[in-house]
Amino acid sequence: MIDKYNFTEIEKKWQDKWKAADVFKTTEDEDKEKYYVLEMFPYPSGKLHMGHVRNYSIGDVIARFKTMKGYNVLHPMGWDSFGLPAENAAIKHGAAPSEWTWNNIDEMRDQLGELGLSYDWDREVATCHPDYYKWMQWIFIQFYKKGLAYKKENPVNWCPSCQTVLANEQVVDGQCERCGAEVGKKELSQWYFKITDYADRLLSNLEQLEGWPDKVKIMQRNWIGKSIGAEVTFEIEGFDKGLDIFTTRPDTLYGVTYMVLAPEHPYVKELVSGSEYEPAVKAYLDKVQHMSDIERTSTTNEKTGEFIGRYAINPVNGKKVPIYISDYVLMDYGTGAIMAVPAHDQRDFDFAKKFGLDIIPVVDTDDPTIDVYDLKEAFAAEGNMINSDLFTGMNNKEAIVKIIDYLEEKGIGKKSINYRLRDWLISRQRYWGTPIPMIYCDDCGWVPEKEENLPVLLPTDVEFTGKGESPLTTSKTFKDAVCPKCGKPARREMDTMDTFLDSSWYFLRYCDAKNDKEAFNLDKVKYWMSVDQYIGGVEHAILHLMYARFFQMALYDLGLVSTEEPFTNLLTQGMVIKDGKKMSKSIGNVVSPAEIIEKYGADTARLFILFAAPPERELDWSDKGVEGSYRFLNRVHRLVYEYADKCREWTGEWKAESKADKELAYAMNYTIKKVSDDVGGRFNFNTAISSIMELVNEMYKYKEGEINQGLFKAAIENLVLVLSPFTPHICEEMWEHLGHTSFIYNESWPKYDEKALVRDTVEIVVQINGKVKEKMDVQTGISKQELEKLATENEKIQKLTSGKNVVKVIAVPGKLVNIVVK
């Protein structure tokens, strides 16, 4: 009687055994090479989805494989547990955010347990735990002391209906994510991190990150947006201050016909004060202020603006040009002012057309379809300079360099670099986040809380109304503090930190999760960091991955960590979809992991999700495909159980005798090699699994003939070993049934025999003019000449080439012979 594959029983049994034996516990071991594999930790929503299953299955295969390969593997898990959903739940159901969150964490930990993932739970972190956010606050203070944190008044997204500040991500199509109201702008004093100080390093270090997908690197590069150009100072007629502008096209300086200031530019009010233009300008400013970002930055909008009644002097030719304000110039990029060259910039061109301003070309082209004196649109391509004094005739690319030199010589400008990246606004008017550990004293200003007083705990006497300022302001106990500097009564910062801060260093805390003396011990960080393999969704390509890199660099500069970059290799996994669409409640195509585990078991779920597509690509969920994976595991189970009793008696000694033996030995060794390469190198789990399936098919065929006992036993054991990272429970069970007393998790990864991979004969394809005509088996390793001879003398080939002129014969040993005839 063959035992049935009872996955429910088996999975429970091994999960309990792993736990009892503490097999996944990891400690530093200088004798072993370390390997740190990390999956992006989840927000504890309470429900695991297929994206999680995919993410953690990938990480678990890598962790188990590396463990069997002899590495000291760190594979931790935790919770990104601060954030808005907990607060929304509090508003909706009245449950305390902490209670709601901790319940979710417990639920999700159980669900992860059911997947059989090899986490060292002793290193679990939860960002909402005071043991964690204490050190978050400590890091904030270190950043503050280093000048990386500052507070500044700035316009922020403001929902007039909810009466709160919104993060950019919470503004959807210009409307509040929660209530749908039109989002406006409001001046508020907020904390920022000076990530722009690191712009250049964040950019240049990308080149070292060879283990990152190009796509992610390009996205970060674009996000940082480095532009090289010049800053030029224009004088304003009748005004004592110069007007600085930034341009990437100093070569077009002679084509300037007007200037534009951002509406928020500090000069504007002064320049129009008391003039006849003042009312119109004020009306325009008022209009712009009430516009949402979306409206303001829409490229389809017609240009708007106002002349402010003033003129600037072009420093290179003394020309007088009018000054306008317009919302197409942004205050927070460059200097908030531009020189406008309508002939060579499309935006300036549109504006000039609308306001009837001059268009003077300064770069000409050979293109006969373009007349630069009668442009239909701005001409932005390369060409030769015209109308530009001593620069006329020069190629415009050369002119850029020459003109910058000229500006510097004359003291009217200089080379300048600008970044698109802005400083990171980290304040949130929210309750469920890390309190910013700053205290405001009327005498001393902002002062960080004393480090021995950390953590600044979140108060519990708060109200969640969803209205007004941060719920922290409703606490009677939180606000009052004493100034750490002078001891006078002072008040606490009421805002909390953006949760992206919490997730910017959690991988460091995993290295030393229980430390109550420091955020993490430098020696432990030195041992484990950097993360050798990081795995997560591509949706984090910019924000999380940039913030984490910034943290790592800043901590490196503080001497707290030993590497500048946190993640050596990055794998961005694709989404799990169903019927070509994203799984979503509204479409009703959600497949829940719990349901699949109940019906087929975790091993099947893991196997399918790794088999159905390569990890980077989208994965189309297929119920039929899941059944196929389940069928395969049953097939393996039947095969192993049919021979397990015999295997325990058979000795391990063997020698391949028959042709079938050699074929099986080949298949077995090839599979070990293929799985090792696919899992260890390029992460193509799908092809690794398909090669295991091929081995099983081979074994089913082989057992119909005469069985070489030692060989077949080796094949069975190797099959279970190579399958074990993918489907650990069933493999532990089979391993035990084969008579082993140790965990398969602790076994060594099997080695393959190079010699068995060389077959006696190889099949050679014979082509005529590139078309396959014949196949022949030839001895392995014969020479090119012999191969050519065999092919041309082949009967069928002789027939097909007779009467034709053989022009050329190309022989590729081990592969093919191509005969070119006329």
Place this chain on the structure above:
RNA sequence: GCGCGUAUGGUGGAAUUGGCAGACACGCUAGAUUUAGGUUCUAGUGGGCGACCGUGGGGGUUCGAGUCCCUCUACGCGCACCA
């Protein structure tokens, strides 16, 4: 608008370096086992009667192209008045 990616049977996908296109799996067809359904096993399965034709379309390089080059199309993703 700019940047990036993808396109292969009825379906998911394979072909890692320019060398047999379609591995593996799903589905389907037929047969065996079974009282029957399910399970399992065996065989077949890109198109065409055929010489041959086939990797989104067109062109090119090469003895040889899914793979390299040019060009077009469709879809997906990111950024978007960044001077």
